[in-house]
Amino acid sequence: MKICFKNVEFSYSSEKILDDICLDLGHSKLICILGPNGVGKSTLLHCMNRIISPQKGVILLNGKEVAHMNINEIARHIGFVPQERDDIPALTVMDVVLLGRHPHSKLSSAKNDLDIVSNILHFMDLEDIALRYIDELSGGQRQKVFIARGLAQMPEVLLLDEPTSNLDIRHQLEVMEMLRGLVDYGKLQIVLVSHDLNMSMRYADQVIIMKDGKIFTAGDPRNVITRDVIQSVYGVHSLVMHSDVNPYIVPLSSTKEGLSRNLNELGKILTGAYSSGT
Known part of the structure; x- marks a missing residue:
C-alpha cells in the first residue's frame, strides 16, 4: 500500500504538532x-x-483520501498496535485477538474468523496461553497478543506505537525479529514509532527522523543516521560505529562541556579507587 502525506498540519489548541508534512512512503517495507x-x-x-x-x-x-474512508474500510487495510496500556479489559487472549476481526464482521463467517485467529495464534506461538486472561500475562506476552490482534485484521500495513518501549532486551529482539519476518515472508508493510536508534538501524529499511513537527531527514538508516544528524536532532554527541552487520550508535554526552566534565569526574573516581587499593 502506498501512503502519501501532502502538506499535512495538525495542532492541539494553539500548539502545532505537525508542520507541513510531505511524505511518500512508497513501497518501503519496515x-x-x-x-x-x-x-x-x-x-x-x-x-x-x-x-x-x-x-x-x-x-x-x-490514491484515496483517508478523510473520505470510513473507519472499517481503513481498518481492513491498516492494522494498529497502540502503546502498552494499563486499562486492559479482562478478556482472554483468544477474545483479544478475535477483536481484530471486527472490520470484517459482515464479510466473513464466524468459522472463518476462528480459523484465521487460530492460525495467527499458532504463528505467534500463543496457542498455549489462548485461554489465559490478558492481564495475567507479562509485558512481552501482551505485546505479542496485541500484534496478533493487528494481524487478525489481515491488513496490508501494520502500524505500531513504540512496540518495544517496556520490554527487556530479549523481548525487544524477539518483537523486532518477528516484525522483520512478517515483512520478509508475510509481505506486510510495517510502520512503527521508536526511540531506539540502534534497533532501528538493525531492522529498518527506512527511517523517518522528525524534529519540531517536521521531517528532518528520511531514507536508508545506514545513510541518514550520522553524528551530525544525531547532534542536530537530539543534541547529543555520539559515535557511529560500523560492524560487519549493521552500524550502531554510541552516545557520548549531551554537550561537549558535559563530556569533558564527565570524563574529568570519572578520572577522579578511578584515581581515588586505585589509590585506595580497591
Whole structure:
C-alpha cells in the first residue's frame, strides 16, 4: 500500500504538532519513525488510520483520501498496535485477538474468523496461553497478543506505537525479529514509532527522523543516521560505529562541556579507587 502525506498540519489548541508534512512512503517495507519526545511521531502515526484528522493537507492510501474512508474500510487495510496500556479489559487472549476481526464482521463467517485467529495464534506461538486472561500475562506476552490482534485484521500495513518501549532486551529482539519476518515472508508493510536508534538501524529499511513537527531527514538508516544528524536532532554527541552487520550508535554526552566534565569526574573516581587499593 502506498501512503502519501501532502502538506499535512495538525495542532492541539494553539500548539502545532505537525508542520507541513510531505511524505511518500512508497513501497518501503519496515519503516521506523524516530525523533525526540514531543516532535509528533505518534501524531503522524495516528493520522494514517484516522484516529485523528489533520486540520490541513491530505493523506492518501493508494490514491484515496483517508478523510473520505470510513473507519472499517481503513481498518481492513491498516492494522494498529497502540502503546502498552494499563486499562486492559479482562478478556482472554483468544477474545483479544478475535477483536481484530471486527472490520470484517459482515464479510466473513464466524468459522472463518476462528480459523484465521487460530492460525495467527499458532504463528505467534500463543496457542498455549489462548485461554489465559490478558492481564495475567507479562509485558512481552501482551505485546505479542496485541500484534496478533493487528494481524487478525489481515491488513496490508501494520502500524505500531513504540512496540518495544517496556520490554527487556530479549523481548525487544524477539518483537523486532518477528516484525522483520512478517515483512520478509508475510509481505506486510510495517510502520512503527521508536526511540531506539540502534534497533532501528538493525531492522529498518527506512527511517523517518522528525524534529519540531517536521521531517528532518528520511531514507536508508545506514545513510541518514550520522553524528551530525544525531547532534542536530537530539543534541547529543555520539559515535557511529560500523560492524560487519549493521552500524550502531554510541552516545557520548549531551554537550561537549558535559563530556569533558564527565570524563574529568570519572578520572577522579578511578584515581581515588586505585589509590585506595580497591
